[in-house]
Amino acid sequence: MPVLLPIGTRKGLFLVRPGNGGSDWQVEGPLLPGWSVYHAIVDPRDGVLYAATNNPFYGATVHRSSDLGKNWERAEEIGLPEDSGLKLNATWHIEPGSDAELWLGGDPGVLFRSDDGGLTWEVNRGLLEHPTRERWQPGAGGMCCHSIQLVDGTMYIAISAAGAFRSEDGGESWTPINKDVAADFHPEKYPEVGQCVHKLLSHPARPDRLWQQNHCGVYRSDDRGDNWERLDGNGLPSDFGFGLALDAEDPDVAYVIPEVSGEQHFTPDGRLGVYRTGDGGASWQLTANGLPERAWAAVLREGFAYDEGGLYFGTQSGSVWTAPRGGGEWIEAVRDLPPILSVEAAAV
Amino acid sequence: MAIVLLPGTLAAEAGGQKRFELDANTVGEALRQLPVTNLLFDASGELRRLVNVYVDGVDARGGRLLDEPLTEESEVRIVGAVAGG
Numbered sequence: 327m328p329v330l331l332p333i334g335t336r337k338g339l340f341l342v343r344p345g346n347g348g349s350d351w352q353v354e355g356p357l358l359p360g361w362s363v364y365h366a367i368v369d370p371r372d373g374v375l376y377a378a379t380n381n382p383f384y385g386a387t388v389h390r391s392s393d394l395g396k397n398w399e400r401a402e403e404i405g406l407p408e409d410s411g412l413k414l415n416a417t418w419h420i421e422p423g424s425d426a427e428l429w430l431g432g433d434p435g436v437l438f439r440s441d442d443g444g445l446t447w448e449v450n451r452g453l454l455e456h457p458t459r460e461r462w463q464p465g466a467g468g469m470c471c472h473s474i475q476l477v478d479g480t481m482y483i484a485i486s487a488a489g490a491f492r493s494e495d496g497g498e499s500w501t502p503i504n505k506d507v508a509a510d511f512h513p514e515k516y517p518e519v520g521q522c523v524h525k526l527l528s529h530p531a532r533p534d535r536l537w538q539q540n541h542c543g544v545y546r547s548d549d550r551g552d553n554w555e556r557l558d559g560n561g562l563p564s565d566f567g568f569g570l571a572l573d574a575e576d577p578d579v580a581y582v583i584p585e586v587s588g589e590q591h592f593t594p595d596g597r598l599g600v601y602r603t604g605d606g607g608a609s610w611q612l613t614a615n616g617l618p619e620r621a622w623a624a625v626l627r628e629g630f631a632y633d634e635g636g637l638y639f640g641t642q643s644g645s646v647w648t649a650p651r652g653g654g655e656w657i658e659a660v661r662d663l664p665p666i667l668s669v670e671a672a673a674v
Numbered sequence: 675m676a677i678v679l680l681p682g683t684l685a686a687e688a689g690g691q692k693r694f695e696l697d698a699n700t701v702g703e704a705l706r707q708l709p710v711t712n713l714l715f716d717a718s719g720e721l722r723r724l725v726n727v728y729v730d731g732v733d734a735r736g737g738r739l740l741d742e743p744l745t746e747e748s749e750v751r752i753v754g755a756v757a758g759g
Contacts (some may be wrong), residue, residue, distance in 0.1 A: 360683035383754040384713035404716025
């Protein structure tokens with residue numbers, strides 16, 4: 327099935343499609359010029375294109391298009407209850423739900439649900455009023471709820487820097503799942519909450535398994551987040567990074583793109599490298615065939631995606647790279663876009 | 675009818691319409707009739723901090739802002755605060 331890559335950038339949304347034979351990638355855009363698109367998806371249930379859109383003058387919202395970007399509707403005001411004392415700073419991540427609903431993660435560490443296709447959004451009270459909220463703090467990108475995963479009736483979210491949380495009652499209540507996950511910047515190295523998760527993913531073929539790229543390491547859990555094993559001592563050049571991708575079928579496979587450190591957000595050793603594990607994180611191998619050796623690149627937390635066909639990531643220097651699933655050469659599908667904030671892969 | 679002029683990003687959100695003729699006695703009344711109200715005001719009803727409003731070329735933030743009176747001949751121009759160098 328043809329792939330469509332919605333590429334969110336600081337200057338709008340681009341839709342990237344492969345040309346004939348899988349090369350000569352076509353670029354459409356910018357759509358929504360003037361908006362920073364933190365994340366965009368095509369909902370596999372109905373083909374609607376959604377974008378989490380932010381503007382320094384006009385605030386944070388969500389746009390939706392039923393015709394792949396020709397016409398757009400904007401959500402009604404996405405607000406937080408006055409009694410919370412909080413204001414919405416940014417919309418970060420849109421995730422299709424398990425039924426007809428949509429979920430939206432935002433800053434300051436908030437989650438919303440929509441039951442009308444993204445036109446109106448209701449805040450999730452369980453997270454808004456979480457008893458640990460006063461111990462959360464914003465990371466460099468704000469206090470963003472950036473990861474939302476739904477698998478086998480369980481929801482997982484992750485917030486930087488509040489940690490990861492699990493809900494088994496549809497979002498009514500949230501249990502912190504941060505045991506043995508380090509927070510080196512925190513007075514207490516292993517607090518209950520406050521970890522700086524950069525990306526969290528679950529694998530549909532193995533619902534109990536979670537992966538996370540954290541500010542302080544790469545981790546895997548095989549028991550729905552109750553316990554985590556740290557994996558970055560197994561061949562990664564750095565424990566720091568943002569993007570994370572899995573394999574569509576093999577739950578033992580994961581990919582990360584390490585960066586030097588929290589102070590230096592670029593790739594180690596001047597090499598743009600994707601590291602792959604095929605054994606659940608016991609070892610990692612560099613897969614860089616085709617990637618530039620002299621590159622000080624940065625890939626943001628929403629900038630790495632995968633599907634049945636391959637891997638896709640976008641850099642802050644405006645390049646989109648892709649490689650076929652299972653290995654092969656990386657090619658630069660697109661270059662010179664505005665700074666890339668997000669990459670997704672959609673079948674259309 | 676007062677005239678309200680939108681900048682490019684807001685005009686795109688208003689279906690491409692840049693110019694509105696509105697029956698309004700104040701700046702606030704005019705702005706709240708626009709189809710981009712929720713981009714101008716935050717959830718608590720405050721005019722967003724980086725949205726500037728000029729009435730006949732004069733910055734309304736230096737006057738009565740949303741209570742600034744309008745006449746039939748008033749021209750209201752919405753401008754994002756200068757930023758970015």
